[in-house]
Structures are given as structure tokens and as C-alpha cells.
Amino acid sequence: MTVEARGLRKTYGQKAAVNDLSFTLEPGVVTGFLGPNGSGKSTTMRLMLGLDHGEGQTLWDGQELAAHKSVTRVVGAHLDARFFNPNRKARSHLRMLAAEAKVSNARVDEVIAMVGLETVADKRPKSFSLGMAQRLGLAGALLAQPKVLLLDEPANGLDPQSIHWLRDFLRVYAGNGNAVFVSSHLMSEMQLMADRLVVIAKGELIADEDAATFVGRSTRNDVLVRAANRDALHSALAAEGIESFSDGEDGLSVVGAETDRVGEIAFRNQVQLRELTVRTASLEEAFLELTSGGQEYATGQSQPPPQPPTTGGAAS
Amino acid sequence: MMRNLTYEWRRISSIRSTWILTGVTIVAAAALAELIAVVAAYAVSHPTGPAGPDGGPVEVATKLSLGEFVTTAMTNPLSIAIVFVILSTIVAQAFGQEYRHGTIRLTLTAFPRRVPVFVAKAIVCLAVVVVTFVITVLLTIVIGLLNSGAVGGDAPSVDFFGPAGRMILYLIGYCLIVFAVTVITRVLALGVIIPLLFLIVVEAVLVNLVSRFVHWLPEVMPFTSALAFVNGTDMVRNGLVFLAWIVVLVGIALAVFRARDA
Numbered sequence: 001m002t003v004e005a006r007g008l009r010k011t012y013g014q015k016a017a018v019n020d021l022s023f024t025l026e027p028g029v030v031t032g033f034l035g036p037n038g039s040g041k042s043t044t045m046r047l048m049l050g051l052d053h054g055e056g057q058t059l060w061d062g063q064e065l066a067a068h069k070s071v072t073r074v075v076g077a078h079l080d081a082r083f084f085n086p087n088r089k090a091r092s093h094l095r096m097l098a099a100e101a102k103v104s105n106a107r108v109d110e111v112i113a114m115v116g117l118e119t120v121a122d123k124r125p126k127s128f129s130l131g132m133a134q135r136l137g138l139a140g141a142l143l144a145q146p147k148v149l150l151l152d153e154p155a156n157g158l159d160p161q162s163i164h165w166l167r168d169f170l171r172v173y174a175g176n177g178n179a180v181f182v183s184s185h186l187m188s189e190m191q192l193m194a195d196r197l198v199v200i201a202k203g204e205l206i207a208d209e210d211a212a213t214f215v216g217r218s219t220r221n222d223v224l225v226r227a228a229n230r231d232a233l234h235s236a237l238a239a240e241g242i243e244s245f246s247d248g249e250d251g252l253s254v255v256g257a258e259t260d261r262v263g264e265i266a267f268r269n270q271v272q273l274r275e276l277t278v279r280t281a282s283l284e285e286a287f288l289e290l291t292s293g294g295q296e297y298a299t300g301q302s303q304p305p306p307q308p309p310t311t312g313g314a315a316s
Numbered sequence: 317m318m319r320n321l322t323y324e325w326r327r328i329s330s331i332r333s334t335w336i337l338t339g340v341t342i343v344a345a346a347a348l349a350e351l352i353a354v355v356a357a358y359a360v361s362h363p364t365g366p367a368g369p370d371g372g373p374v375e376v377a378t379k380l381s382l383g384e385f386v387t388t389a390m391t392n393p394l395s396i397a398i399v400f401v402i403l404s405t406i407v408a409q410a411f412g413q414e415y416r417h418g419t420i421r422l423t424l425t426a427f428p429r430r431v432p433v434f435v436a437k438a439i440v441c442l443a444v445v446v447v448t449f450v451i452t453v454l455l456t457i458v459i460g461l462l463n464s465g466a467v468g469g470d471a472p473s474v475d476f477f478g479p480a481g482r483m484i485l486y487l488i489g490y491c492l493i494v495f496a497v498t499v500i501t502r503v504l505a506l507g508v509i510i511p512l513l514f515l516i517v518v519e520a521v522l523v524n525l526v527s528r529f530v531h532w533l534p535e536v537m538p539f540t541s542a543l544a545f546v547n548g549t550d551m552v553r554n555g556l557v558f559l560a561w562i563v564v565l566v567g568i569a570l571a572v573f574r575a576r577d578a
Contacts, residue, residue: 049424071428077425080421082418085419093330095330096330099319100426
């Protein structure tokens with residue numbers, strides 16, 4: 001199932017929480033949803049589900065969500081770990097949610113086992129830890145085996161094993177032809193999990209592209225070259241209009257050139273090389289760089305430095 | 317719609333408070349009925365009251381008919397207050413708990429069409445309330461039959477189906493007002509307290525004070541009209557006044573529910 005969000009917009013007074021946001025979720029793809037705090041991620045998900053009223057529309061295989069015969073077979077949403085009545089047993093909570101799609105009790109038990117809540121299924125979740133609450137929320141989203149999963153920060157509160165399980169599970173789920181749309185602040189996890197990224201800041205779209213392309217746009221991608229005569233190589237590169245910064249005892253961080261080009265310049269200038277390596281920015285670095293200035297509630301310390309971080313100062 | 321109703325039934329039946337509240341209602345109503353029977357039996361067994369100035373009897377009590385007993389047990393102010401407050405709390409939970417715990421978002425994700433959600437909640441809650449109330453009426457009848465010292469004998473029969481039926485309509489109307497106020501305020505406690513305050517305080521104050529200057533005021537007060545309807549006074553007019561209040565409040569609640577972000 002393909003999900004098309006078109007022109008989503010939500011305002012609170014004069015302020016636009018989400019502004020003309022359009023993107024597409026494809027089947028078989030895990031799409032990461034990134035944005036600083038207060039950037040409008042949760043509002044966007046609520047708009048997609050029709051929970052909040054705003055402008056624009058979201059089409060699920062070309063139809064409004066409410067037009068589908070069974071909504072929970074179309075989309076399973078997990079928006080907040082604490083969306084349950086603390087006095088209703090976990091199993092009863094899921095059986096209640098199962099009513100929309102006429103999901104059997106056997107499937108409820110299956111999902112309980114899948115998320116590892118068998119031992120507490122007949123307990124009231126008021127004493128559940130955040131991790132257990134996340135699992136209950138995830139179980140609710142998975143009940144009717146929906147074609148699309150919408151998960152808002154599902155990894156919050158999970159232990160490392162559970163995060164690993166969640167990552168593998170979502171990749172397999174998408175691999176079965178379903179669309180997965182997941183927001184998270186855990187960049188390292190997102191880097192391992194997401195095939196595609198939708199990135200927003202202050203409610204506006206920053207990027208909607210493959211994760212690799214997004215990371216590749218970062219200026220923190222560079223080439224590390226270690227040379228016997230660093231200063232000579234720096235001069236040779238500068239003569240070709242290529243910027244470089246000192247990195248370590250004998251290294252240069254070269255920005256804006258491929259390894260082939262750096263190697264060729266070194267060869268032509270008879271500089272002996274000791275190492276020539278491509279260094280790719282992490283998703284976190286790319287995210288921080290590309291959303292700098294887009295943070296709604298900043299601490300004042302999160303802005304990345306404008307120059308590559310590996311420099312020990314310019315070589316000359 | 318069946319899925320909405322199933323969802324609502326599973327929601328309301330899977331929390332203990334629903335069963336605690338229905339149980340308390342039944343026990344409290346039965347206890348009040350028994351109390352009335354005991355008092356009536358005492359009055360019957362002590363036919364001579366305190367001596368008057370001439371030393372003669374001033375009061376002679378006779379047994380109540382079953383109809384009188386049931387009507388008295390159901391329509392006395394204490395019974396109304398207790399039964400209405402407890403049962404209306406079940407109704408207020410339909411939306412109050414959903415907003416409090418955020419589960420309204422789960423509900424509206426599964427059922428994006430809001431009108432059926434609203435209607436299903438009303439139907440299921442009112443069904444539970446009516447069934448509970450019918451059980452209390454049946455229990456009151458049994459208590460009346462068991463207390464032969466107070467009820468029965470040669471007492472003339474009095475129809476209680478009419479008052480009981482009107483009482484059920486009053487209860488349904490009251491619960492719908494609670495339902496509407498809870499939707500509008502999104503707070504369970506306010507949904508229960510605001511109608512109750514109008515029922516026992518605000519309306520009485522308005523009727524007693526303001527009606528001296530605004531003579532028609534008592535005729536348009538919802539609960540004054542509803543009580544008059546239950547007692548069989550000008551039933552059509554009083555019934556319509558009460559119905560108008562219900563329609564207006566439920567209409568506002570539905571409009572608010574549809575327009576509001578979840």
C-alpha cells in the first residue's frame with residue numbers, strides 16, 4: 001500500500017506547526033521520520049490519521065482512511081506508549097482494539113507473545129515500565145497485520161535487546177511488502193533501520209530521499225589522506241581549488257573531491273601517500289548539520305560547527 | 317456500526333469500575349427499598365401515633381400497595397440522587413476516561429468516523445444504565461413482596477408501570493445530559509458534577525428566587541420539568557421541555573466532538 005501525504009498543514013493561531021508537507025510512503029520500505037523536538041512530527045502523524053483537523057489530505061492507496069472497510073487492517077498506529085487505561089488488563093486492552101478488524105482472540109495471544117508480554121498479559125498496566133508500555137502499544141498497532149505501520153518514537157524506553165529486536169522486526173515487516181513510517185531520536189538506530197528519510201524542521205520539509213543520499217549531502221563527508229609531505233599535498237590541492245584541513249600528524253581532510261582525484265594530484269606532485277580513505281558522515285552528523293537553525297526548542301549547544309570536525313586547524 | 321458497538325461493549329465491560337458502580341447502584345437501591353419497607357412496617361405495627369391534645373390517636377398507618385411501595389422507593393429524592401449519580405458516572409466514563417488516558421486517539425484511529433463512535437458510546441452506556449435500573453426495580457418489587465408487614469394486604473392496587481417507565485426516560489435523559497457535558501468539558505468529574513449541581517442546587521435556587529420576577533422560569537428548567545413529567549403533571553409539555561434540553565446539549569456535544577482535535 002502506498003500512502004501519499006499531500007499539502008499537510010496545521011496552524012495554532014498564527015503559528016504553523018506543519019506547513020505544506022508532502023511525502024510518499026512506499027510498500028516494502030522503512031521510512032524514518034526525523035526532526036528536532038517540536039518540529040511537528042507527532043502533529044504530522046495525527047494529521048495523517050485524521051485525529052487532528054488541518055489542511056491537506058492523506059491518501060491510503062488512493063482513498064481516505066475512513067473509506068476503507070477495516071481501518072486497522074490498513075494502518076496500525078502507535079503514537080504514545082501511555083495510551084491505555086491503567087485499570088484495564090493488557091489482554092483486555094488488546095481485545096478491545098481487536099474489535100474493529102474482528103481479530104480473533106488467538107491472534108491477540110499471538111501478538112502478546114510476539115512482543116514478550118505473556119507473563120503480564122492479565123495484569124493491569126498501571127505498573128508497567130515505559131518499555132513494557134511501548135511493547136503494549138506496539139502490540140496494539142500490529143494486531144490486525146496492517147499494511148502500514150505508523151510509529152512515533154517506538155524505541156523510547158526500550159533496552160538494547162528490545163531495540164535490536166524492534167529494528168529487525170520492522171525491517172522484516174517492511175520486507176513483507178508493508179510500509180513502515182517510524183520517528184525516532186535515536187539516530188544510530190535510524191541509520192541501521194531506515195531505507196528512506198523524511199526530515200522536517202519547524203514544520204517544513206527539509207529532505208525526502210534515500211538515507212544514503214541524505215547522509216551524502218553532508219559537508220562532513222570527506223576524504224582522509226595521510227601523506228609523507230602533507231604541506232606539499234595541501235599546496236597541490238589548493239592549486240587545484242580543493243579545500244583541505246590538517247587532520248592528525250600527517251593527515252589532511254579533503255572536502256569536495258573523490259579519492260581518485262586526490263590520488264591523481266598526489267601522484268602528479270610526487271607526494272607519497274600512506275592512506276587514502278573516504279569518510280562518510282553519520283546520520284546524526286548529517287541530521288544536525290541539515291537541521292541546524294530548525295530547532296524549535298534549542299539549548300544553544302546543539303549547533304554543529306560550520307567546518308569539518310576533524311580539523312586540527314588549517315594546514316596553512 | 318456493529319464493530320463500534322462491540323468495541324464499546326469491550327471497553328465498558330473490561331474495567332472494574334463499571335461493575336463496581338452497577339453493583340453499588342443495585343445494593344444501594346435495594347437497601348433504600350428495604351429501609352422504606354422497615355419504616356412502613358413499623359408504622360403499620362404501631363397504628364397509634366403520639367397522643368393529641370385530647371389524648372386520642374392522631375395517626376393510623378395502613379399497608380402500602382405494591383405499586384405505592386415501588387413508586388415511593390424509586391422516586392424519593394434520596395433514591396434519585398444516589399441512583400442517578402452512580403449510574404451517570406458510568407456514562408461519564410465513556411468519554412471522560414478516554415480523554416483522561418489518551419485512548420480516545422486509539423478509538424478514533426480505529427474508527428475515523430466520529431458520529432458512529434459518539435452514537436455507539438451512547439447506546440452501550442445507556443443500555444447498561446437501563447438494564448441496571450430495571451434490575452433495581454425488579455429487586456424493589458421482590459423486597460416489597462417479601463415485606464408483607466408493610467406491603468400488600470387490602471391496599472388498593474396502584475399502577476407503577478407508568479411512573480417506572482417515565483423514571484427510565486428521565487434517567488436516560490439525565491444520563492444523556494451527563495454524557496453531553498462530559499464530551500464538552502472532556503473531564504469526567506465535571507460531567508457528573510455540573511448536571512448534579514443543577515439538579516439539586518442551581519435549579520432550586522433559580523426557581524425559588526428568580527421565578528418571583530420571571531414567572532415562566534420554572535416551566536423551562538430541565539430537571540423541574542423532568543420531575544413533573546415523572547410525577548405525571550402536564551406530561552407532554554414537561555416532557556418536551558426536558559427533551560429540548562437534551563437535544564440542544566447532545567447536539568452541541570456532537571458538534572464539538574466532530575470539530576475538535578483528538
